[in-house]
Amino acid sequence: MKKIHIGILLLFLAVWGISQTRSAAASHGSAADRGKLVGAWHLASIMGPDGKPVTNGVPVGMLIYTSDGHMSVQLMYPASEKSLSNEYVENGYEASFGSYDVNAATHTVTHHVQGSNTGDRLVGKDLPRVYQVNGHGQLVIKSARPDERWSVTWEHY
Numbered sequence: 001m002k003k004i005h006i007g008i009l010l011l012f013l014a015v016w017g018i019s020q021t022r023s024a025a026a027s028h029g030s031a032a033d034r035g036k037l038v039g040a041w042h043l044a045s046i047m048g049p050d051g052k053p054v055t056n057g058v059p060v061g062m063l064i065y066t067s068d069g070h071m072s073v074q075l076m077y078p079a080s081e082k083s084l085s086n087e088y089v090e091n092g093y094e095a096s097f098g099s100y101d102v103n104a105a106t107h108t109v110t111h112h113v114q115g116s117n118t119g120d121r122l123v124g125k126d127l128p129r130v131y132q133v134n135g136h137g138q139l140v141i142k143s144a145r146p147d148e149r150w151s152v153t154w155e156h157y
Contacts (some may be wrong), residue, residue: 033104041154057081072097
């Protein structure tokens, strides 16, 4: 009877050990990908919902990811776009901040918006984004929402 209990205990420990190893590997992958995002980025280009580069009314902007899981983004559109307002932009200006999580397996970064110049349109929302660091070291971010087809390319300062 003791042998059965010891066998069950060893089996349990083996399964637990395997799950911890997999969990640590997944966590390491997210940590490695988080490290790729950390830093200050400036806006390099924007692709519109039609998949074409935006060439008129292009904003300037900055995106910051910190190593402790915080983020901030600001975009300022030119005076000609001063009336631009939507879920993200108010009168030609976009700003939000909060925390973020990285899922290395799906290449998504989720912004958890704590504050935004658009108020309740974004505050409290989780914004999943698909990310990729391309061969030039640029960070390409796209919305994970199927109804949003834009993408933004950022370069490290």
